[in-house]
Amino acid sequence: MYGTHSKKDMEIEYQSQVPILRPSIHARRAKITVKFQDLYGFTVEGNVDDVNVLNEVREKVREQGKVWWALEASKGANWYLQTHVSSTLKTSLKFSALVNAITLKKLIRKGIPPVLRPKVWFSLSGAAKKKSTAPDSYYEDMTKAIQDKVTPATKQIDHDLPRTFPGHPWLDTPEGHAALRRVLVAYSFRDSDVGYCQGLNYVAALLLLVMKTEEDAFWMIAVLLENVLVSDCYTKNLSGCHVEQRVFKDLLTKKCPRIAAHLDALEFDVSLVCTEWFLCLFAKSLPSETTLRVWDVLFNEGANLLFHVALAIFKMNEEELLTVHHVGDIIHIIQRSTHQLFDPDDLLTVAFDQIGFMTTTTISRQRKKQEPAVMAELDQRLKRLNSINTGEEQ
Secondary structure (H helix, E strand, O other): OOHHHHHHHHHHHHHHHOOOOOOHHHHHHHHEEEEEEOOOOOEEEHHHHHHHHHHHHHHHHHHHHHHHHHHHHHHOHHEEEHHOOOOHHHHHHHHHHHHHHHHHHHHHHOOOOOOHHHHHHHHOHHHHHHHHOOOOOOHHHHHHHHHOEEEEEEHHHHHHHHOOOOOOOOOOHHHHHHHHHHHHHHHHHOOOOOOOOOHHHHHHHHHHHHOHHHHHHHHHHHHHHHHHOOOOOOOOOOEEEEEHHHHHHHHHHHHHHHHHHHHOOOOOOOHHHHHHHHOOOOOOOOOOHHHHHHHHHHHHHHHHHHHHHHHHHHHOOOOHHHHOOOOHHHHHHHHHHHHOOOOOOHHHHHHOOOHHOOOHHHHHHOOOOOOHHHHHHHHHHHHHHHHHHHHHOO
C-alpha cells in the first residue's frame, strides 16, 4: 500500500498524524497539569513545559520525515532493505554497503516517521521473512481453528484484556479486546512453551496500534519472541527475564558505579523496576511516542538496546537517586521520570553517548555467566514449592 503513495500523499498523511498540541490560555497562565491525547490515542498528563517538549520533539520528527520522503522518492519504497549487509558482503568488504548500513542505523535512531513504521518494522525485524515461510492463510486458519478452545492461557488472557491500557479509545472497547485476544490466543497456540505471559498483552496492544492489522501484529510478536529477544523471556519460569535482570545489575555496576553502590547499600533490588521494562519492553512505563522510538531501534539493532535504555533511565536520575535513602523513594523517582520522559532524543542520547558501546559478544558472555545461577535458583524455588504442596497434601 505504501509503495503506491506519492511523496506528497505520504507527507499529507503524515502531517495529519502529528498535530501541534495547544493547551488552553488558562493552562498556560496557571502552569497547571493538562491532559491531551498522544499520536496513538493514549491520554497523557503533563504540565505546559511537557507539552512544549513534545511539540519540539514532533517538529524534529517532521524534519526527520523529510529525509525519509526524499529517500523514498529517490531510491524507491524499500530503499532501506538495500543497506542490509550479508556475510558475503562483509567478506568481500563492499564498503558502500557498510556505509549504507551505518547511515540507516543513524537515521533510525533519529526516528522512523509514524506512517512508515509498519512497513519498516515488518521488513527490518525479519517479520516479513518469517511470514513468507508460512502459508498465506496461516493466521486466518489458526484463529478459526482455535476460536472456541479454552486453555489456561486463554483464561489468563481473558482476565487481562480489560486491564490492558484501560480507557484507551479503541483498545478498551469490545472490538479492541476481541482483536487483542485473537492475536494473543493465536500466539499461545503457535508456541506452547510460551503460551501466554503477562506483559505480552501490553506489547501486543501497542503493536496492534502501530501495525494496523492483527496478522501483522501477530507476526511481529513471533519475530520478537523467536528472533529479536533472548530465549525464555516469556516461558513459565521467566528464566530468560531473570538472566536479563542479573546481566543488567552487572552492567549497572560497571556503567553507573555510584548508583549501583548506593542501591546496594539500601539493599534495593533492581528487579522491582526493571522486570516490567524487560517484559513489557517499556510499553507500560514510557509515553507511547517515546516507547515507539525505542522500538524503532530495537527492531533494527536487537535486544541489547533494552540494556542501553534501562541504564540511561538510571543515569538520567543519578543525582536525585543519590540523595534518597528509602526504597520507596527510588521507585517513585524512577516511575515519575519514565512517565514524563516525553523527549526520546534525550533518552537515546544518554543511552548511546553516555552509557557507551557494549558489544554483543560481551553481553552474550554475561548471559552465559548468569544462566547457571538463575537455573539453580529457579530449581530451588520449584523444590520448595513442591515440598510445600506435598506437605499440604499429607
